[in-house]
Amino acid sequence: MEQVFGRPKALSEKRLHYCPGCTHGIIHRLVAEAIDDLxxxxxxxxxxxxGCAVLAYDYFNLDFxxxxxxRAPAVATGIKRVLPDRFVFTYQGDGDLASIGMxxxxxAAARGEKITVIFINNAIYGMTGGQMAPTSLPGxxxxxxxxxxxxxxVGYPIRVAEMLTTLDGPAYISRVSVHDPKHIxxxxxxxxxxxxxxxxxxxxxxxxVLSTCPTxxxxxxxxxxxxxxxxxxxxxxxxxxxxxEEVSKVGA
Amino acid sequence: xxxxxxxxxxxxxxxxxxxxxxxxxxxxPITPQNEVPEYMSRRLPxxxxxxxxxxxxVSAINMVYGAGGAGGRAMTSSSSPGxxxxxxxxxxxxxxxxxxxxxxxxxxxxxLGGLTPSQSDYFQAVKGGGHGDYHLIVLAPWSVQEMVxxxxxxxxxxxxxxxxxxxxxxxxxxxxxxxxxxxxEPIDPKDLPAKPWATVGLSGERKxxxxxxxxxxxxxxxxxxxxxxxxxxxxxxxxVRFEGTDVDDADLVVVAYGTTSRVAKSAIDQARKDGxxxxxxxxxxxxxxxxxxxxxxxxxxxxxxxxEMSAGQMVEDVRLAVNGEASVEFFGKLNGAIPTVxxxxxxxxxxx
Numbered sequence: 001m002e003q004v005f006g007r008p009k010a011l012s013e014k015r016l017h018y019c020p021g022c023t024h025g026i027i028h029r030l031v032a033e034a035i036d037d038l039x040x041x042x043x044x045x046x047x048x049x050x051g052c053a054v055l056a057y058d059y060f061n062l063d064f065x066x067x068x069x070x071r072a073p074a075v076a077t078g079i080k081r082v083l084p085d086r087f088v089f090t091y092q093g094d095g096d097l098a099s100i101g102m103x104x105x106x107x108a109a110a111r112g113e114k115i116t117v118i119f120i121n122n123a124i125y126g127m128t129g130g131q132m133a134p135t136s137l138p139g140x141x142x143x144x145x146x147x148x149x150x151x152x153x154v155g156y157p158i159r160v161a162e163m164l165t166t167l168d169g170p171a172y173i174s175r176v177s178v179h180d181p182k183h184i185x186x187x188x189x190x191x192x193x194x195x196x197x198x199x200x201x202x203x204x205x206x207x208x209v210l211s212t213c214p215t216x217x218x219x220x221x222x223x224x225x226x227x228x229x230x231x232x233x234x235x236x237x238x239x240x241x242x243x244x245e246e247v248s249k250v251g252a
Numbered sequence: 253x254x255x256x257x258x259x260x261x262x263x264x265x266x267x268x269x270x271x272x273x274x275x276x277x278x279x280x281p282i283t284p285q286n287e288v289p290e291y292m293s294r295r296l297p298x299x300x301x302x303x304x305x306x307x308x309x310v311s312a313i314n315m316v317y318g319a320g321g322a323g324g325r326a327m328t329s330s331s332s333p334g335x336x337x338x339x340x341x342x343x344x345x346x347x348x349x350x351x352x353x354x355x356x357x358x359x360x361x362x363x364l365g366g367l368t369p370s371q372s373d374y375f376q377a378v379k380g381g382g383h384g385d386y387h388l389i390v391l392a393p394w395s396v397q398e399m400v401x402x403x404x405x406x407x408x409x410x411x412x413x414x415x416x417x418x419x420x421x422x423x424x425x426x427x428x429x430x431x432x433x434x435x436x437e438p439i440d441p442k443d444l445p446a447k448p449w450a451t452v453g454l455s456g457e458r459k460x461x462x463x464x465x466x467x468x469x470x471x472x473x474x475x476x477x478x479x480x481x482x483x484x485x486x487x488x489x490x491x492v493r494f495e496g497t498d499v500d501d502a503d504l505v506v507v508a509y510g511t512t513s514r515v516a517k518s519a520i521d522q523a524r525k526d527g528x529x530x531x532x533x534x535x536x537x538x539x540x541x542x543x544x545x546x547x548x549x550x551x552x553x554x555x556x557x558x559x560e561m562s563a564g565q566m567v568e569d570v571r572l573a574v575n576g577e578a579s580v581e582f583f584g585k586l587n588g589a590i591p592t593v594x595x596x597x598x599x600x601x602x603x604x
Contacts, residue, residue: 041454042453042454042455043453044453044454045322045451045452045453047318054466055466057460057462057464060460061454061460062454062460063451063452063453063454063460063461063462064451064460064461064462064463064464065317065318065321065348065451065462065463065464066348066462066463066464066465066466067314067317067318067344068314068340068341068344071310071311071314071317071341074306074310074311074312074314074315074317074318075314075315075317075318075321076318077304077311077315077318078276078278078314078315078316078317078318078319078320078321078322078326079318079319079321079322079451080318081276081302081304081315081319082276082302082318082319082322082323082324082326083322083323083452083453086452086453087453103307103308103310103311104307104310104311104314106307107306107307107311111304
């Protein structure tokens with residue numbers, strides 16, 4: 001009998017530590033499926049962040065380096081420059097990438113570094129217990145914005161995909177969501193395209209994935225999916241912001 | 253015949269690194285070490301290497317972490333304030349056991365400090381520098397020739413022990429010109445021993461390679477630390493390097509490294525002419541420190557004078573080595589003032 005569904009080879013057997021309803025698990029699978037589809041498991045090196053996904057190296061059957069908070073794009077740069085024929089990706093959350101690691105991501109993008117960044121935006125610091133992130137929404141309550149994010153004192157959330165799109169370096173930038181199966185399929189397409197961009201040597205690629213954090217949002221998994229759809233997508237519009245023609249048809 | 257050329261210390265350390273098989277350099281401009289990245293930016297692209305001027309010292313050291321983890325001989329250089337910025341990355345690199353070389357052409361601190369030479373980064377270099385229990389292998393050249401010799405040794409030791417190594421120079425050693433001889437043939441990186449632990453992509457049946465410094469469970473973290481300490485013990489047993497001049501019959505031993513040891517050497521030569529029994533002990537590895545050798549000198553009844561361009565840092569390691577068995581005195585110049593031969597000569601003479 002033909003097997004139609006199974007664990008991707010690039011995913012390990014290890015049980016995920018993520019909270020119930022957290023979408024990291026889905027996104028890990030999408031990354032692993034893309035690696036399997038493209039047949040690049042033996043040439044891939046991942047870079048894990050600091051944050052909930054710090055243990056990502058346990059969940060992938062891949063060589064991995066674990067980076068300091070925010071520094072993954074610099075570490076990935078070092079790896080890729082030594083091994084230009086390998087596939088190098090980082091997996092980073094919003095605190096890691098858009099706060100402490102803003103310099104690293106902007107300059108890796110500006111250099112057109114031939115790496116792929118999977119950027120998980122769940123509008124909050126997960127691992128440290130629900131503090132305000134650079135992507136927390138106006139009015140959003142967190143443990144360090146207990147009265148709601150006040151834009152008059154702490155300013156506005158950062159739209160990373162749009163910001164990086166202003167640079168000439170990136171070849172592919174998109175924003176996707178994983179709040180329902182239709183969007184999960186689109187997210188998979190985007191991740192695959194971003195990977196193709198690197199494999200074809202076209203430049204820097206980044207997929208921003210809107211993700212949930214039911215535990216720190218104080219919502220049930222189902223409510224969290226709804227909250228993402230109703231609150232995050234209006235602020236963080238989905239779509240492809242930049243794409244080279246060479247990959248526009250891949251996976252479409 | 254071996255090639256002999258005039259070079260600046262900064263250029264020599266760069267050329268020495270290239271000849272040692274270094275093909276990956278990541279840096280950020282800061283005086284007084286700018287000739288290092290400038291030299292690398294000229295040379296590396298011509299020989300299949302990579303030079304990146306990073307957006308910050310922080311990024312530069314993390315690029316080194318990635319490149320070293322991927323198996324390349326990688327280097328960064330900076331000067332004191334920039335080295336402070338690199339400390340987070342150095343702590344990760346030391347814990348993840350990624351070989352690499354870091355050059356510090358030290359300048360006066362603290363804070364933004366000045367541009368003149370200093371030895372006030374000694375503690376930072378030999379006691380770890382960042383968070384946690386770790387050590388770098390720290391080599392202290394005293395000449396442009398030693399810039400070349402020791403940077404090659406630094407790469408070899410870094411690979412041998414999977415440990416970051418530091419060249420601790422200063423503004424004088426980086427800027428001055430001296431003749432240099434390149435004694436050995438340049439190393440082709442392809443001829444270097446394989447690094448089966450490197451993250452290069454899964455091949456064959458092996459398990460994934462992981463370069464990591466996280467130990468969430470207490471017993472895991474303890475095992476990481478025990479492994480590191482075991483390694484440091486081995487390095488301390490096998491890799492101490494020093495030079496003694498006129499030490500055997502000396503009553504007074506001047507302990508100095510780098511630039512200061514050159515000044516001390518001239519002052520000692522003068523004092524010897526005056527019939528004073530004085531010698532020079534020059535640590536070449538600042539970590540591991542030549543503790544045992546200094547202990548032996550103390551046991552033989554010698555007194556010590558430590559000369560540094562700092563408020564007194566290495567003197568603490570000399571006192572630890574001597575452990576109260578002998579007198580240890582200190583003469584220091586604070587950031588910006590290089591001790592003159594006359595000053596050190598006077599200090600020596602006042603002790604006879």
